[in-house]
Amino acid sequence: MSYVTEELAARLKAAREAKGLSQRELSALAGVPQSHISKIENNAVDLRVSSLSSIAHALDLELMLVPRKALPAVQSITRSVASAPVINAETQRELNRIRKTVDALASRASGANIENLQRRIREITQIQSQIDPEILQKIRRTIEAIESSGSNEAVNRAVENIRSLRNQLAHRAASHEKPRPPRPAYRLEEDQDG
Amino acid sequence: MSYVTEELAARLKAAREAKGLSQRELSALAGVPQSHISKIENNAVDLRVSSLSSIAHALDLELMLVPRKALPAVQSITRSVASAPVINAETQRELNRIRKTVDALASRASGANIENLQRRIREITQIQSQIDPEILQKIRRTIEAIESSGSNEAVNRAVENIRSLRNQLAHRAASHEKPRPPRPAYRLEEDQDG
DNA sequence: TCATTTGATCTACTTTGCTATATCATGTAG
DNA sequence: CTACATGATATAGCAAAGTAGATCAAATGA
Numbered sequence: 001m002s003y004v005t006e007e008l009a010a011r012l013k014a015a016r017e018a019k020g021l022s023q024r025e026l027s028a029l030a031g032v033p034q035s036h037i038s039k040i041e042n043n044a045v046d047l048r049v050s051s052l053s054s055i056a057h058a059l060d061l062e063l064m065l066v067p068r069k070a071l072p073a074v075q076s077i078t079r080s081v082a083s084a085p086v087i088n089a090e091t092q093r094e095l096n097r098i099r100k101t102v103d104a105l106a107s108r109a110s111g112a113n114i115e116n117l118q119r120r121i122r123e124i125t126q127i128q129s130q131i132d133p134e135i136l137q138k139i140r141r142t143i144e145a146i147e148s149s150g151s152n153e154a155v156n157r158a159v160e161n162i163r164s165l166r167n168q169l170a171h172r173a174a175s176h177e178k179p180r181p182p183r184p185a186y187r188l189e190e191d192q193d194g
Numbered sequence: 195m196s197y198v199t200e201e202l203a204a205r206l207k208a209a210r211e212a213k214g215l216s217q218r219e220l221s222a223l224a225g226v227p228q229s230h231i232s233k234i235e236n237n238a239v240d241l242r243v244s245s246l247s248s249i250a251h252a253l254d255l256e257l258m259l260v261p262r263k264a265l266p267a268v269q270s271i272t273r274s275v276a277s278a279p280v281i282n283a284e285t286q287r288e289l290n291r292i293r294k295t296v297d298a299l300a301s302r303a304s305g306a307n308i309e310n311l312q313r314r315i316r317e318i319t320q321i322q323s324q325i326d327p328e329i330l331q332k333i334r335r336t337i338e339a340i341e342s343s344g345s346n347e348a349v350n351r352a353v354e355n356i357r358s359l360r361n362q363l364a365h366r367a368a369s370h371e372k373p374r375p376p377r378p379a380y381r382l383e384e385d386q387d388g
Numbered sequence: 389t390c391a392t393t394t395g396a397t398c399t400a401c402t403t404t405g406c407t408a409t410a411t412c413a414t415g416t417a418g
Numbered sequence: 419c420t421a422c423a424t425g426a427t428a429t430a431g432c433a434a435a436g437t438a439g440a441t442c443a444a445a446t447g448a
Contacts, residue, residue, distance in 0.1 A: 004247040023395060033437060038396055046437065048405080050240045053198040060262040065196060065205050068254040070275040074268050081264040090214065139240050217425060227407060232426055239405065243436080 007054065009043040015059040016041075029058035202246065205238040209253040210235075267280035 023041075027034040032051060040055070053063050064072050120126050157167045210220050217235075221228040226249060233239045234249070249258050260268050 001246040002244055002247070005243055008243065008257075008259065013306065015259075023391075024393085033439090035397075035439090036393080036436065040434095042396080046242045046244045048240045048435065049199055049202065049246055050196055051436080052243055053196070056259055062262055062265055063202075064258045064260050064268065064272075065202065065209075065250055065255040066258050066272050066276045070257055070271050071256055073271050074258065077267050077271070078258075078260055078264050081261045084311070091360050100372075216423075218423085227409090228425080229409090229427075230406065234404095236426080350391065386404080 005046060006043050009041050011061075012055060013041040014061065015056075015061055019059060019060075024141070026055065026058055030055045196240070200237050205254065205255075205314060206249060207235040209255055213253060215253075220249065220252060224249045236304050251364075 016023070021029070023034045023037045025033075027037055030037075036045070036051075037055070040047055040051070049063070056063055082097060210217070214222070216226045217231045220226075221231055226229075226245060229247070230239070230245075234241055234245070243257070250257055
């Protein structure tokens with residue numbers, strides 16, 4: 001295929017892997033057959049805008065037409081945002097296991113606290129910084145314990161557990177950051193804290 | 195069609211008109227039939243990435259996947275670049291006439307000074323600010339005069355003429371600008387002056 | 389060792405983008 | 419009024435995207 005689609009394919013694949021999704025999972029999210037996603041990532045098709053956009057959307061990416069003049073600035077920004085993809089592969093896998101466990105749990109038992117649990121997990125998944133896999137493992141054990149007990153208490157305990165971890169992560173991420181860029185003249189996202 | 199393609203279609207059409215190109219002209223540049231461009235702009239097709247990219251390229255646009263987080267910042271930048279599209283329609287048309295006249299001239303007679311002339315015209319076309327149509331009209335008359343005389347002198351006179359106009363425009367554009375944004379922390383384009 | 393997951397590949401079929409070409413109504417210039 | 423440029427449409431045909439579904443080797447997990 002062409003050079004443009006080659007870059008696109010690479011970016012899609014990278015984004016998917018960064019999110020720790022399998023082709024089949026992405027397939028479900030984007031509504032596109034796994035076989036087709038495979039072809040797309042291997043740059044074997046000249047895909048349509050609708051496909052590209054639905055896949056990109058599932059990966060929290062947005063399709064844009066940016067003026068050539070603005071390219072350097074835009075690239076600089078997207079680079080700064082896309083940085084810190086340096087997440088341990090093992091950590092990534094552990095996060096996926098957790099997510100799946102929770103999803104499985106949610107499919108059987110529902111409730112406000114379970115949704116809470118899911119939300120917390122999602123938060124952590126998005127933090128994308130170095131996390132001690134051991135801690136994650138403990139979290140997972142806790143969640144898995146819920147499946148047998150099925151008690152509300154267990155769920156709430158897990159939620160608290162995760163909430164604490166999230167705070168640890170946020171703190172660690174802040175201290176790990178570079179000594180701050182000279183002056184962040186543009187804002188990367190609207191305030192959207194809950 | 196979908197919402198995404200709708201936005202794209204609108205942006206493509208806007209970009210084309212901002213450049214003062216007809217669908218047929220763009221068709222030649224992008225290597226896509228005029229009929230197809232029409233359908234695309236009317237959001238009647240779910241076009242392929244290759245088509246989108248070739249058309250975008252012809253319009254000095256680049257296809258990009260932007261992280262959702264970076265969207266506001268990127269949009270802000272592209273907006274600031276794409277601003278000043280407020281060009282008089284009459285002026286636009288006059289600019290097109292000039293460009294065509296020069297191109298026609300170039301197709302018959304070639305030479306260093308004619309290329310110079312073309313370059314100057316291109317410069318002016320890109321300035322995209324309010325220009326007095328009367329001045330442009332004079333320029334065009336000058337260029338048209340070349341067609342009959344065919345003399346080198348006439349070409350050089352036109353080039354000087356246009357060079358002077360370009361400076362006037364640059365000056366006027368500078369004084370028309372807002373009192374400068376606080377601090378341009380990002381650079382919009384590499385230095386590429388010749 | 390055995391089961392599951394993953395990504396790649398294949399088949400068969402449908403849909404649709406894309407091309408080439410032409411026509412047409414509507415402006416707009418000369 | 420005449421001629422030309424513009425954008426929208428139409429026809430016909432080919433190529434390829436897209437779908438559903440299955441298979442398979444390799445990696446991974448239990």
